[in-house]
Amino acid sequence: MNYWLMKSEPDAYSIDDLKKDKKTLWDGIRNYQARNFMMKDMQIGDQVLFYHSNAKPPGIVGLGEISKQAMPDPTQFDKKSNYFDAKSSKENPRWHCVEVKYKDKFKSMLSLNEIKEVKPLKDMMVIKKGARLSIQPVDKKDFNYILKTLG
DNA sequence: GCCAACGTTGGC
DNA sequence: GCCAACGTTGGC
Numbered sequence: 001m002n003y004w005l006m007k008s009e010p011d012a013y014s015i016d017d018l019k020k021d022k023k024t025l026w027d028g029i030r031n032y033q034a035r036n037f038m039m040k041d042m043q044i045g046d047q048v049l050f051y052h053s054n055a056k057p058p059g060i061v062g063l064g065e066i067s068k069q070a071m072p073d074p075t076q077f078d079k080k081s082n083y084f085d086a087k088s089s090k091e092n093p094r095w096h097c098v099e100v101k102y103k104d105k106f107k108s109m110l111s112l113n114e115i116k117e118v119k120p121l122k123d124m125m126v127i128k129k130g131a132r133l134s135i136q137p138v139d140k141k142d143f144n145y146i147l148k149t150l151g
Numbered sequence: 152g153c154c155a156a157c158g159t160t161g162g163c
Numbered sequence: 164g165c166c167a168a169c170g171t172t173g174g175c
Binding site for chain 1: 155156157158159
């Protein structure tokens with residue numbers, strides 16, 4: 001089993017939206033590294049830290065789980081979508097997405113500042129400079145620490 | 152709103 | 164294949 005951190009801007013899609021929807025397609029990812037994690041490494045049952053980016057403050061707010069493995073991202077074929085990609089085709093789709101289901105919203109968030117202050121979490125990718133990647137692998141020990149702290 | 156970091160594009 | 168220009172991310 002693998003562990004992940006997935007970023008979403010709460011204005012676009014928040015942990016409350018996921019709680020309401022119960023599950024969502026993680027579509028619109030247009031970065032090859034992030035896509036490759038979804039296509040090659042994510043398995044059903046993998047645990048996901050839900051992270052609010054561009055938020056005040058940014059941080060980890062909840063827990064999700066991969067509920068469907070990678071499939072072609074439907075938004076790439078939708079001319080009306082912001083994520084439409086004219087260079088992609090159904091025969092050879094460029095972008096994939098997974099389905100994430102809701103598991104928990106933490107009673108209190110773990111803000112980015114707090115992550116930086118917690119020594120055991122000092123190696124987390126999300127606090128590294130320039131870590132823009134919207135899907136990041138998380139160490140099991142970091143995941144367990146966070147769950148123990150917030151759960 | 153600014154801007155550093157960094158990914159992508161396209162001319163050569 | 165290099166690299167300048169450009170676009171995006173995301174913290175502040």
